[in-house]
Amino acid sequence: xxxxxQHPSRVICKSGTSVKIECRSLDFQxxxxxxxxxxxxxxxxxxxxxxxxxxxxxxxxVEKDKFLINHASLTLSTLTVTSAHPEDSSFxxxxxxxxxxxETQYFGPxxxxxxx
Amino acid sequence: SQQGEEDxxxxxxxxxxxxxxxxxxxxxxxxxxxxRQNSGRGLVHLILIRSxxxxxxxxxxxxxxxxxxxxxxxxxxxxxxxxTASYFCATDALPSNTGKLIFGQGTTLQVKP
Numbered sequence: 140x141x142x143x144x145q146h147p148s149r150v151i152c153k154s155g156t157s158v159k160i161e162c163r164s165l166d167f168q169x170x171x172x173x174x175x176x177x178x179x180x181x182x183x184x185x186x187x188x189x190x191x192x193x194x195x196x197x198x199x200x201v202e203k204d205k206f207l208i209n210h211a212s213l214t215l216s217t218l219t220v221t222s223a224h225p226e227d228s229s230f231x232x233x234x235x236x237x238x239x240x241x242e243t244q245y246f247g248p249x250x251x252x253x254x255x
Numbered sequence: 256s257q258q259g260e261e262d263x264x265x266x267x268x269x270x271x272x273x274x275x276x277x278x279x280x281x282x283x284x285x286x287x288x289x290x291r292q293n294s295g296r297g298l299v300h301l302i303l304i305r306s307x308x309x310x311x312x313x314x315x316x317x318x319x320x321x322x323x324x325x326x327x328x329x330x331x332x333x334x335x336x337x338x339t340a341s342y343f344c345a346t347d348a349l350p351s352n353t354g355k356l357i358f359g360q361g362t363t364l365q366v367k368p
Contacts, residue, residue, distance in 0.1 A: 171354055185356065
């Protein structure tokens with residue numbers, strides 16, 4: 140099946156710094172990618188839809204100035220957590236959908252962010 | 256966004272037994288998907304069932320969908336210790352086929368060897 144990668148897999152940073160997470164579709168082009176956040180023992184919450192060549196669409200309650208999304212190419216979307224605080228510590232997962240005949244969405248392995 | 260509910264929240268069974276997980280959702284859907292997540296890892300797609308389908312099989316997995324009740328079930332037969340994971344249903348809601356998925360709360364399955 141299609142592969143989606145994320146980098147880094149784990150990051151620890153100090154409060155106030157910014158962290159960039161990359162999401163790549165390795166063997167297909169994805170005009171749309173999605174960013175989710177998952178707190179421990181909870182489900183995935185959709186944060187935003189990343190659209191190649193245009194602005195991201197954010198879900199209600201998600202601060203677009205804090206979670207900057209850039210989808211510069213058909214295989215890469217980046218999520219930057221700006222001025223990170225301890226409450227931003229979470230598991231961030233991206234996904235990409237192959238808009239071919241199938242409708243399966245492929246998920247990256249996730250990035251564990253710990254803000255000290 | 257509204258999320259569906261899954262029950263049970265946690266399920267512990269012996270290897271070889273069957274495991275059944277249920278999912279309910281709130282809006283009309285294009286399709287419903289089931290995913291597995293091992294602890295601290297990404298999601299693995301298991302099976303997709305469309306709104307006009309009632310049952311689907313894949314190996315040891317059997318999924319049913321009842322759109323009138325807005326519910327789905329995932330049955331894992333002859334469970335193995337390696338099936339230990341969290342299982343999530345996710346719906347791709349109407350009216351537009353945007354690809355946005357709404358996840359259920361998940362069921363944590365433990366299969367004891």
